[in-house]
Amino acid sequence: MRSRLADWFARHRRTQLPDYASLLSRAQVDVLADTTPDRTCRWFAELRQRGEVAAEQALPHAAEVLATLKPAQIQHIERRQARVNEEFRSDYLDKDPARRLSRSVDRAVERFEFVYGSLDERQRALVARLVAASPFDAEAWFAERVQRQQEALQLIRRLAGTGIDRDAALAAMRAYGERMSRSPREGYRRYQEKLENYNCSFAATLHNATTPAQRPGRGQPAQGMGGGLPRPGRRGRLTRPIRAA
Numbered sequence: 001m002r003s004r005l006a007d008w009f010a011r012h013r014r015t016q017l018p019d020y021a022s023l024l025s026r027a028q029v030d031v032l033a034d035t036t037p038d039r040t041c042r043w044f045a046e047l048r049q050r051g052e053v054a055a056e057q058a059l060p061h062a063a064e065v066l067a068t069l070k071p072a073q074i075q076h077i078e079r080r081q082a083r084v085n086e087e088f089r090s091d092y093l094d095k096d097p098a099r100r101l102s103r104s105v106d107r108a109v110e111r112f113e114f115v116y117g118s119l120d121e122r123q124r125a126l127v128a129r130l131v132a133a134s135p136f137d138a139e140a141w142f143a144e145r146v147q148r149q150q151e152a153l154q155l156i157r158r159l160a161g162t163g164i165d166r167d168a169a170l171a172a173m174r175a176y177g178e179r180m181s182r183s184p185r186e187g188y189r190r191y192q193e194k195l196e197n198y199n200c201s202f203a204a205t206l207h208n209a210t211t212p213a214q215r216p217g218r219g220q221p222a223q224g225m226g227g228g229l230p231r232p233g234r235r236g237r238l239t240r241p242i243r244a245a
Helices: 002-030 037-067 071-092 097-116 121-132 138-159 166-181 186-208 223-228
Strands: none
Touching: 002 037, 037 138, 037 166, 037 186, 071 097, 071 138, 097 121, 121 186, 138 166, 138 186
């Protein structure tokens, strides 16, 4: 498994890092000026497209790994999902509305400060107003999350140790990836589109409220740019994007 991961990282560095460097150079120019929701959405789409390329490159290696999983390992995945879901409930589904909103504001401030550095009181108040107006629905997000987890477990059990041929396994994984990016549940798709549009407006509004000193330019990369490229967070996970909640 480690050798497969090493192969994927080596290929990723060889084929994608030049593109990431070019993207970063453009970002460091764009970030100096004010922006619009449409332009912000285009940036989000570019980042999403690059994530899809990386995932596609990882598919053959992932299929090989999934085929070797044992029942105990799948049970470990299931237990971890349950643990993460419990953490989500604690973080996002507080029964007290005021406390839930306060935590959402704190998370949004933290994510913006990851990019721009410390926000002043005026900017924090703006974040609070934008979070309060957000269409973000933690219950809907959580329900979709659990549904996707169940679908992932079904896929893993289907691929693990069943002798399914490689092409069929890759097709099944691609179909799951498509459902991840575009939910088969129409109500959630409508909600997701509304939220994404709002988040583009949210990010643009806050960006336009920052000072020139807060905006990372050439030779002054933001903390979130990590001196060049995104870096894994705890346990190897990439830092989460800004969310209006």
